[in-house]
Amino acid sequence: MSATSYAAWTWTPGAGLDGLDLTLLPLPTPGPDEVLVANTAIALNPVDWKMIDWGRDDWRQGQVPGVDGVGRVVAVGSAVNLRVGTRIAYHQALSRGGSFAEYTLLDAHAVHPVPDALDDATAASLPCPGLTAWQALDKLPACSNRDVLVTGAGGAVGYLLAQLAVQRGLRVWVTAAGKHREHLLQLGISGVFDYRDTQWSARLREALGPCRLHAVFDTVSGSHAASLAPLLGYNGHLVCIQDRQETAPLPAFSTAISLHEVALNSIHAHGDALDWQELRQAAASLMGGVAEGRLQAPAIQFFDFAELPEALRRLKSGHGSGKWITRLSAPAINA
Structure with a gap:
């Protein structure tokens, strides 16, 4: 992997969606229990525009928003047993750098392998709404x-x-x-x-x-x-x-x-190993159900990465239908 920087949409305190800036950031190196993912599909969720509008106590200038994405693992930490090149979906913690970027750094326990039969865009449409639905029904x-x-x-x-x-x-x-x-x-x-x-x-x-x-x-x-x-x-x-x-x-x-x-983000701060095991099983069941035709994913509406703030505005205003997804080019990976 030769890249040393990557493009990301970053947040400005108090500026809402108008304060999103497309910025170049230095490419991070995974810690022992982390993986670096090159995003190939990014999904928008209502929580995204809400957090951008409202802000969070733990957000600072330059925070990268976004909770849902799909990509390929390009680097792993020393304690991670996951192959470089693995295609994964994820729901990122709100407190960490998010999915509105070419690359996202994730805790290894928070990634979910994507079935071969499921395309990147469909897989990206599932983590936040699907795992929220699973958590709600599990009550x-x-x-x-x-x-x-x-x-x-x-x-x-x-x-x-x-x-x-x-x-x-x-x-x-x-x-x-x-x-x-x-x-x-x-x-x-x-x-x-x-x-x-x-x-x-x-x-x-x-x-x-x-x-x-x-x-x-x-x-x-x-x-x-x-x-x-x-x-x-x-x-x-x-x-x-x-x-x-x-x-x-x-x-x-x-x-x-x-x-x-129901608060899916809470697992990132309060979930133990068993909680994460159950969440990963739920993610596998959801993606498997869609891949095998037992579950229908939401309809998809595509937008360009460069137009992400406008897509968020349209999501916020209720225009369009289905999940808003942007696709990025898959990187060349030397496994």
């Missing part, structure tokens, strides 16, 4: 033949979560824009309700009949999730994928629901 005790609701199934997290819930044997109801209705029904969803219909929750109650929901997976906000808590039955589960419940949404000793928060 539920093992069960089947129960009714659950997934809000925002037109988005990547809700889309993958709804499919995973169907595969678990749950009866899945979703909210989504009307344009997604027929496709979602073809995936085994029991019913699709247009979230713009002010009566959608009443229509869901009617469809459920005497049953109540066993779980609500909400991708909108904490307040939105709280408004759905009355739909839950005894010992139900309210799973917040955006925000969390700071106060109980229902009176004590009523339906006795459980409250759950």
Whole structure:
């Protein structure tokens, strides 16, 4: 590997998306437990523009944002048992240099080998939404033949979560824009309700009949999730994928629901070896499911790396559909 520097989009405190600069940075050398990856596909996620707008206490001028990418390992640390040239996907910690770059330095335990049958762009579309969906569903005790609701199934997290819930044997109801209705029904969803219909929750109650929901997976906000808590039955589960419940949404000793928060980034600071083993198994299952046709990945919309800030603006404003992906040239690797 002859490169000594690489291009990366860097962050300016307080400047939001307008403060992103395309900069040349010196190429790092992996520490003992790290790998250096040459990115070949980079995916955008809502958390990216949120962190760029909001900032973080541990971010400084020149921080490289971005959590999801796919690439090839070009250098490994002395304690890493991974072959140079391995194609991997990853979800990077928000506190570290991110994926909006030609190269990313990663902890070796946080990389996931990509199946040969899966192309780089599709693999890049999966880590953040797919692992978030897996974590959300994993909050539920093992069960089947129960009714659950997934809000925002037109988005990547809700889309993958709804499919995973169907595969678990749950009866899945979703909210989504009307344009997604027929496709979602073809995936085994029991019913699709247009979230713009002010009566959608009443229509869901009617469809459920005497049953109540066993779980609500909400991708909108904490307040939105709280408004759905009355739909839950005894010992139900309210799973917040955006925000969390700071106060109980229902009176004590009523339906006795459980409250759950989902925070994929937390594993980087608080996960132990077993947690990472389970996450890697989940990533392998997700990518394998897509590669083998058992799981459908979100639709992809491509953009040029040089236009990354504009693509983030469009994602933030809700324009376009599917996952925003940029592709980079694969490097020449001498394994």
